[in-house]
Each structure stands twice: as structure tokens, then as C-alpha cells.
Amino acid sequence: MTVKDTTKHPCFNKSTAGSCGRVHLPVAPKCNIQCNYCNRKYDCVNESRPGVTSGVLKPFQAAEYMDKVLAREPRITVAGIAGPGDPFANPAETLETMRLLNERHPELLFCLSSNGMGILPYLDDIAALGVSHVTITISAVDPAIGAKIYAWVKDGNVVYRGEKGAEILLDRQLAAIKGLKERGITVKVNSIVIPGVNDEHIVEVAKVCASLGADIQNMIPLKPTADTPFAKVPEPGRETVLPLRKEAGAFIEQMTHCKRCRADAVGLLGDDQSAALCGTLQACSK
Ligand code: SF4
Ligand code: SF4
Known part of the structure; x- marks a missing residue:
């Protein structure tokens, strides 16, 4: 397997954010949980928030799209899958995409972002495919609080709600x-900061995840989205998030430069080109 420089991930290593880019390949449309802040509508306007994409690709289409993206933006060092649903609600598509990328672009770093619900059966595959970076979104480590964040979780064909699901x-x-x-x-660990729901609990999330060996936490302020139960929750500002990062930083390193990217984000973190590449992505999806 190719030896890779794992420091070249702009999200995990801020010092490379100006020189290394990432692409999110939108091959995972389904999700196995429902977060109360999520509304995954497909959209080609320049809207930047998780879950939005201008199209969904099959694995072979994603590999072709990757070729085109690299031709246009050679600074990309990371290929990731972050939705628009969850990679492990679509495990066949996710693993096949990683396998194709391994064949065609073994020099890239591979990254996956998941809610964690369906990932466990695939840990060995993830390691064997050379995935070096994984994000798990954990916004509560207390089921009573989790029950306020997740409308339901699906395990196989069974749907669980409330504290049991959480x-x-x-x-x-x-x-x-x-x-x-x-x-x-x-x-x-990505943790969504939701005022009045988990803001007083999120340092506990940091403590628990750090105790299990997680490397870094990314507190993401809620972006209230229309047609969701949290549409009217106020977006937390710096005055809320900065003290929480400071407190949690005693337990685990904090990411401070997240851009709350779309599921088809592409380019440097500060210079997203998903709008410019929207036509390319849509052409590849046909
Ligand atoms: Fe949306 Fe992601 Fe939550 Fe699934 S895990 S409901 S895609 S935010
Ligand atoms: Fe990186 Fe944040 Fe964008 Fe994910 S959402 S790719 S962590 S900047």
C-alpha cells in the first residue's frame, strides 16, 4: 500500500488548510437516523451546509468525477464521503467508491464522515482500504439528551425512537x-452545538470521546434549517461556542476552522468550488 503523508488533511491539520484541499463524493444518499436539524434537499445554488448536494453519484461515476476534479484542482489531497446521507447506510456504494479510488488515486488520503450507527461491521474493510481519517458525529453522550436530537434511529428494519434509539x-x-x-x-468527533438542548452537555461529550482515544473534536454551531424541528432554535454565536471549545480543549484538541461543508464540497476549505463544478458533477451523474 502507498505510504501517505497523513498530515495533509486540511480539516485535521489547520496548517495545511491553505495548501491542501478535499472533495466530498456524494455517493451515499440514504440515512439510517433522523437528526432534528437535518433537511437533505438536493440543491445547486451555492448553499453551504452539511447534507446539501447538487447530485448523487454511483461509485464508477464518482471515480470519473474524481479524475475531472483532480485535473482542475491538483491541490486536492483528500477524497471523502460525507453523505448526503450516511456512508454506512450505503455501505456497498461507500466501499466500492473507496476501492475504485484506491486503484486510480492511491496517493490520496481517504476520509469518511458517519453518524456511527452502521459503521461497526465495516471497520476492518475501512482499515484495509487505507482510510486514514474518520469522523463520527456525536452530539450527546446521555440518551436523555440524545432523544431530543434524534427523531429516530433505524437498526436493520426496526425503527427506534426516544431514549432507546439514542x-x-x-x-x-x-x-x-x-x-x-x-x-x-x-x-x-463532530458535535453539533444546539442551544438549550446540548450546549451545557457538550464538554461531557468531549471528555467521554477523549477517554476512548478520539483525536480531535469539532464543535459545529447549529445552522437552523427550514422544515426541521430545530428551525427556530437560534444559531449559537462565538460567545457560546468559544468558551465551550476552551473548556473542552482541556480534554481533547479542538478544530476551529470548520466550514460546515456541503456533501459535494470540493477545493480548499476557504475556496469551495462546488458551485463551479456543479455542472461536472451533474454530467457525471447521468
Ligand atoms: Fe442528516 Fe447526517 Fe443526521 Fe443523517 S446523520 S439525518 S444525513 S445530519
Ligand atoms: Fe472539514 Fe468541516 Fe468541511 Fe468537514 S465540514 S470537510 S470538517 S471543514
């Missing part, structure tokens, strides 16, 4: 951190 999800998420670290993978 508890199942949490167990999987914590086991995922442990399993990923056992395989030498760098783990980021």
Missing part, C-alpha cells in the same frame, strides 16, 4: 471510536 446509537458511536483507534485510524 442509547443504541450512542453505544455504536462509542464502540466505533474504540474500534477505529484499535486500527490506527485518526478519529474526529
Whole structure:
């Protein structure tokens, strides 16, 4: 397997954010949970928020799109899958895409971003495919708080709601951190800061995840989205998030430069080209 410079991930290493870019390949449309802040509509306007994409690609289309993206933006060092649903609600598509990328672009770093619900059966595949960076989104480590964040979680064909659902999800998420670290993978924890719901709990999330070996936490302020239960929750400002990062920083390194990217983000973090490449992505999806 190609030896890679794992420091060249602009999200995990701020010092490379000006020179290394990432692409999100939107090959994972389905999700296995429903977060109360999420509305995944497909959209080609220049709207930047997680879950938005201007199209969904099949794995072979993603590989072709990757060729075109690299021709246009050679500074890309990371290929990731971050939706628009969850990579492990679409495991066949996710793993096939990673396999094709390994064949065609083994020099790239591979990255996955998941809610953690379905990842556990695939930890060995992830490691074997050379995925070096995984993000698990964990916004609560108490099922009573998790029950306010997740409308439901789906395990196989069974849908769980309330604290039971939140508890199942949490167990999987914590086991995922442990399993990923056992395989030498760098783990980021994304935690959505939701005022009045988990803002007073999020340092506890940091403590628990750090105790399992997670490498870095990314506190993402809620971006209230229309037609979701959290549409009217106020977006937390710096005055809320900065003290939380400071407190949590005693337990785990904090990411401070997240751009809350779309599921088809492409380019440097500060110079997203998803709008410019929207036509290319849509052409590849046909
Ligand atoms: Fe949306 Fe991601 Fe939550 Fe699924 S895990 S509901 S795609 S935010
Ligand atoms: Fe990096 Fe944040 Fe964008 Fe994810 S959403 S690719 S962590 S900047």
C-alpha cells in the first residue's frame, strides 16, 4: 500500500488548510437516523451546509468525477464521503467508491464522515482500504439528551425512537471510536452545538470521546434549517461556542476552522468550488 503523508488533511491539520484541499463524493444518499436539524434537499445554488448536494453519484461515476476534479484542482489531497446521507447506510456504494479510488488515486488520503450507527461491521474493510481519517458525529453522550436530537434511529428494519434509539446509537458511536483507534485510524468527533438542548452537555461529550482515544473534536454551531424541528432554535454565536471549545480543549484538541461543508464540497476549505463544478458533477451523474 502507498505510504501517505497523513498530515495533509486540511480539516485535521489547520496548517495545511491553505495548501491542501478535499472533495466530498456524494455517493451515499440514504440515512439510517433522523437528526432534528437535518433537511437533505438536493440543491445547486451555492448553499453551504452539511447534507446539501447538487447530485448523487454511483461509485464508477464518482471515480470519473474524481479524475475531472483532480485535473482542475491538483491541490486536492483528500477524497471523502460525507453523505448526503450516511456512508454506512450505503455501505456497498461507500466501499466500492473507496476501492475504485484506491486503484486510480492511491496517493490520496481517504476520509469518511458517519453518524456511527452502521459503521461497526465495516471497520476492518475501512482499515484495509487505507482510510486514514474518520469522523463520527456525536452530539450527546446521555440518551436523555440524545432523544431530543434524534427523531429516530433505524437498526436493520426496526425503527427506534426516544431514549432507546439514542442509547443504541450512542453505544455504536462509542464502540466505533474504540474500534477505529484499535486500527490506527485518526478519529474526529463532530458535535453539533444546539442551544438549550446540548450546549451545557457538550464538554461531557468531549471528555467521554477523549477517554476512548478520539483525536480531535469539532464543535459545529447549529445552522437552523427550514422544515426541521430545530428551525427556530437560534444559531449559537462565538460567545457560546468559544468558551465551550476552551473548556473542552482541556480534554481533547479542538478544530476551529470548520466550514460546515456541503456533501459535494470540493477545493480548499476557504475556496469551495462546488458551485463551479456543479455542472461536472451533474454530467457525471447521468
Ligand atoms: Fe442528516 Fe447526517 Fe443526521 Fe443523517 S446523520 S439525518 S444525513 S445530519
Ligand atoms: Fe472539514 Fe468541516 Fe468541511 Fe468537514 S465540514 S470537510 S470538517 S471543514
